Amino acid sequence: MSGADTVKEDRLWQRHADMAKLGGTPKGGVNRQALSPEDAQARNLLALWAKARGFSISTDAIGNLFIWRQGTDKHAPPVMSGSHMDSQPTGGRFDGMYGVLAAFEALEALEDAKIATKRPVVAVAWTNEEGSRFQPGAMGSAVFAGHYKLDEMLQVKDWKGVALKDALAETLKAAPAPATAPFKVDSYVEAHIEQGPRLENEGKTIGVVTAIQGSRRYIVETLGEEAHAGTTPRAARKDAFQAALRIANAMYEATTDRDDTLRFTIGRVDVQPGSPNTVPGKAVFTIDMRHPQDAVLDIHEKKLRDIVAGKAAPCTATIERITNVAPTDFDPKVIDLVRDKANALKLSNMDMPSGAGHDAMHIAKLCPAGMIFVPCERGISHNEIENATPQDLAAGTRVLVEVLEALANR
Ligand code: GLV
Ligand code: MN
Ligand code: MN
Numbered sequence: 001m002s003g004a005d006t007v008k009e010d011r012l013w014q015r016h017a018d019m020a021k022l023g024g025t026p027k028g029g030v031n032r033q034a035l036s037p038e039d040a041q042a043r044n045l046l047a048l049w050a051k052a053r054g055f056s057i058s059t060d061a062i063g064n065l066f067i068w069r070q071g072t073d074k075h076a077p078p079v080m081s082g083s084h085m086d087s088q089p090t091g092g093r094f095d096g097m098y099g100v101l102a103a104f105e106a107l108e109a110l111e112d113a114k115i116a117t118k119r120p121v122v123a124v125a126w127t128n129e130e131g132s133r134f135q136p137g138a139m140g141s142a143v144f145a146g147h148y149k150l151d152e153m154l155q156v157k158d159w160k161g162v163a164l165k166d167a168l169a170e171t172l173k174a175a176p177a178p179a180t181a182p183f184k185v186d187s188y189v190e191a192h193i194e195q196g197p198r199l200e201n202e203g204k205t206i207g208v209v210t211a212i213q214g215s216r217r218y219i220v221e222t223l224g225e226e227a228h229a230g231t232t233p234r235a236a237r238k239d240a241f242q243a244a245l246r247i248a249n250a251m252y253e254a255t256t257d258r259d260d261t262l263r264f265t266i267g268r269v270d271v272q273p274g275s276p277n278t279v280p281g282k283a284v285f286t287i288d289m290r291h292p293q294d295a296v297l298d299i300h301e302k303k304l305r306d307i308v309a310g311k312a313a314p315c316t317a318t319i320e321r322i323t324n325v326a327p328t329d330f331d332p333k334v335i336d337l338v339r340d341k342a343n344a345l346k347l348s349n350m351d352m353p354s355g356a357g358h359d360a361m362h363i364a365k366l367c368p369a370g371m372i373f374v375p376c377e378r379g380i381s382h383n384e385i386e387n388a389t390p391q392d393l394a395a396g397t398r399v400l401v402e403v404l405e406a407l408a409n410r
Contacts, residue, residue, distance in 0.1 A: 003401035004345060006112035009394035012105045016393070018045065019085070019101070020093040029384025030093055034086035034128035034139075035063070035167035042085045042097075043175035046104065046125060053108060058180035061150055062143040063127040063168050065177060069107045071120040071408060077184040078120035079408040081106060081400060083192055083359060084129030084140075091130070092386020094193045094376060098393060100125045102191040106401040117408035119186055126359045127168075133158045134167075135286075136217060136323040141359035145366050159270075187407045188369040189334060190360040191400050193388050197379030198352055205395050206342040206349035207373025210335055212361045213263075213353060214294050214327040216301065218287040220247060220308060224315040226273065226281035237279050241271050243315035244283035250311050254303045255289065262300065263290040263355070292353065294326050328361040334370030334403075341402040347395050356381070372396050372403070 022041040023032030032038040043065055047057050050067045058066045068078070083099020103123035110121060126144070131137020134156050142148040154165040194200075199207050224238035248266055255264035265288045272282040287304070291297050301321070308319040335351070342349040352373065360371050374396035377387040 001113045003106065003109045003113050003115055003405050004398035006109040007105055007394055007397045007401060008109070009390050011108070012101060012394055012397060013390040015049070015101045015104070016093055016097065019097050023087065025090065025384055027090075027384040028093075029386065030087045030091050031089050032085065032087040032091070033089060033133040034130065035134070035164065035171045037174065039086055040171045040174035043125065043171070043177070046085070046100065047175065047177060049104065053111060055107060057177045059172065059177040060144065060180050060182070062140050062153060063172060064140040064144055065125040066180060067104065067107065067123040069110060069121045071117045073118045076119040077186040078122040079117075079404050080122045080124055080185050080188045080363070081190060081404055082122075082124030082126065083190050084127075085125045086128055086130050088130050088132050088382050090384050092381055092383060094386055094388050094393075095195065095381050096129055096192070098193055098374070098388070098396075099191045102393070102397040102400050105397045106404050109397075109401045110405065115405060117405060118410075119408040121404050121408050129359055131217075134164050138325070138357055138359050138362055141362040145362040147362055147365065185363065185367045187334065187367050188360060188363040189338070189372065189400060189403050189407070190358055190369075191372045191374070191396050192358055193376040193381060193386070194373040194379065195356045195376060195381035199350070199373060199375035200377070200379060202350055204348045204350045205374065205392055206338075206347045206399055207352045208335060208339045208342065208349050209354050209371035209373055210330055210351050211292070211353040212328040212357060213290050213292040213355060214297050214325060215288065215290040215357050216297055216324045217322045218289070218304065218319050219322055220244070220285050220287065220317060220319045222247065222283045222312060222315050222317040224279070224281050227279040229277040229279055232279055238314045239279050240283040240315050241280040243312050243317060244269070244271075244285055246311045247307055247317060248285065250307045251287070251304055254307060255300055261291060262296065263288070265289075290355070292327055325357060325361055328364050330360070330364060330370045331368035334368050334407075337403050337406055338370050338372055338399060341399045341406070345395075345398055345402070347399065370403075372399050
């Protein structure tokens, strides 16, 4: 019996349904932002399932949660798989959670098939992938990989001023796990819903992920002068929101490319003091910009900086880069293995790059890594209506368990 034979579609689907209750929204999605009480509940539920199967759990200094199925060679670095359990404020039930539950199902399937592996196989739930509450995103995996400094991340504050260090302490108090020392990883494979429409449009079940495009995030802040909305003449105003609008409009224009490859998004705008009858004295907005080539991102970053310098007057403005994640090319051997296993399972598949960022982009700098995509309905994600079929989720997990077993016995 192989690991793929013991993947249980119903069990995997039910686990998604159970997790969707934690932070569940009336529209059927989830609001389970990083290090919130709902995040702690999800950690506890996963830990409960793990203990019931005899797997051990551990956590590191940034709160990544690891679930261990031991190998026959106690000293061999593990093969790892997982994703994230935190969500967007109006997120779906599958973004991230699928990768965690697929990895957990893979551990269970290996257990059910009584397959011993040389290396341990570890399922992981990375802390704060979404970066909607605490910036930057993909934080847990980036700290694990040594790209972001733990001390700096612990100081990061959310939009309400809560320090990550405090939110993490609360979370680990509510969802405790034994601490783990840093450890090496042999290889990493992450399953995820595609979050775009290509698999569905092409009628394919498995996306063999070859790369992830580069992404950068920025915060722009404009400073003006608060003034009375009824009495202050236009010419005398330093309206920080108007300055932000001028800057934003120029940026939209400067980042429009003919083939629509460059992605530019302003996803959050904060206007202060936020009173209808006061001219805004401060505005803050976020930028998320992505492209497969770093050089193109460099060119457009320069444009953004020039716009901030040139369009702010009579206000002042600054732009700060919060993250810069270079494009990722996955390991050719892992890519081939994913494709071979999908073919062996007679699952239709196609090679594709990822438009979304994933924890795998950081772990790929540590060890050979790859990803497996499955379709999601109409490609919609970062939306409460995000949906996927139990069959596709199970199909991706079958590929995953076969890949993990092969890697763990190399
Ligand atoms: C992850 O959710 C991303 O923003 O790509
Ligand atoms: Mn995700
Ligand atoms: Mn996401």
